[in-house]
Amino acid sequence: MKALFFLLPVGIVVLLLLLFWKGLYLNPxxxxxxxxxxxxxxxxxxxxxxxxxxxxxxxxxxxxxxLNVWAxxxxxxxxxxxxxxxxxxxxxxxxxxxxxxxxxxxxxxxxQTQGNPYExxxxxxxxxxxxxxxxxxxxxxxxxxxxxxxxxxxxxxLTASLVNGQLIPLVHELEQGSK
Amino acid sequence: MxxxxxxxxxxxxxxxxxxxxxxxxxxxxxxxYETLTHEFRCLVCQNETIAESSAPLAADLRAQVRQQxxxxxxxxxxxxxxxxxxxxxVLFKPPWQPNTWLLWAGPLLLLCxxxxxxxxxxxxxxxxxxxxxxxxxGDDFRP
Numbered sequence: 565m566k567a568l569f570f571l572l573p574v575g576i577v578v579l580l581l582l583l584f585w586k587g588l589y590l591n592p593x594x595x596x597x598x599x600x601x602x603x604x605x606x607x608x609x610x611x612x613x614x615x616x617x618x619x620x621x622x623x624x625x626x627x628x629x630x631l632n633v634w635a636x637x638x639x640x641x642x643x644x645x646x647x648x649x650x651x652x653x654x655x656x657x658x659x660x661x662x663x664x665x666x667x668x669x670x671x672x673x674x675x676q677t678q679g680n681p682y683e684x685x686x687x688x689x690x691x692x693x694x695x696x697x698x699x700x701x702x703x704x705x706x707x708x709x710x711x712x713x714x715x716x717x718x719x720x721x722l723t724a725s726l727v728n729g730q731l732i733p734l735v736h737e738l739e740q741g742s743k
Numbered sequence: 744m745x746x747x748x749x750x751x752x753x754x755x756x757x758x759x760x761x762x763x764x765x766x767x768x769x770x771x772x773x774x775x776y777e778t779l780t781h782e783f784r785c786l787v788c789q790n791e792t793i794a795e796s797s798a799p800l801a802a803d804l805r806a807q808v809r810q811q812x813x814x815x816x817x818x819x820x821x822x823x824x825x826x827x828x829x830x831x832x833v834l835f836k837p838p839w840q841p842n843t844w845l846l847w848a849g850p851l852l853l854l855c856x857x858x859x860x861x862x863x864x865x866x867x868x869x870x871x872x873x874x875x876x877x878x879x880x881g882d883d884f885r886p
Contacts, residue, residue, distance in 0.1 A: 592789060593789075595786055595829065595830060595832050596830060596832075597830065598826065598827060598828070598829070598830040598831075599828070665799070691803055695803060695804075695807065695828060696828065697828075698828040698829050698830075700786035700787055700800050700829065701786070701787060
């Protein structure tokens, strides 16, 4: 009984310390998306213009795709852009863009100067489609399987290690799963 | 007198309105609009409601609430719309469901544990007091 009185508080303190320790590594800005496991919301958007084609829900059928939500006013997108261009050059996955609450002219200029990694690029100046995707911080990147089901969401800029270490393996895994 | 002045710090000062949109056409709708916008979290600045936040996302969500109220959606439908897109985290008051049972019941649980500890300690102490005077071994109070 005495041992219990000593061990119980110690146990509680250790448990709390473990929780706090774990809390140090949690990022509150990464809110889990309720859209994981759900189909891509229904939408049909015109392209940004120039070489980028329109984007609609049906474009996600039949192959694994990645949807990157971006804007020219978004600073981390600048950081991410070269990674997307590299990813596009590898031709491992269909890469789509969603231009979120942006201005068409600036968006076009960005694509012309920085390179256009997107096969299709939906223009969403009001952010309504973004809202349906639960977008709250740009950049966000969704991985969609060949049935048009959202399987993963990255919040924040993609880095080389994220692309090579997580994104591409996930794409391969989803491709294996669909065969 | 000085202490009375200090009391002023206890008076809640409401933040200046960030929502500059005109009121909804009728008072009942406006009331629902205000209640609802105070229940949703702005996901950009997470400790603010969408009613208080000046983030562009909060403005978009307020516009969404406004528009849905005008088209006759119920409060439950609007909440469902938000949760479907942003998850339970968008609600400032978490719903009562299996993964939040511990969250809601936790304080009560801790109170029970505390009460149990107090009861055990008090019982033990009273037993010691009762036993000691007639206790043949009389070990309790010997140094």
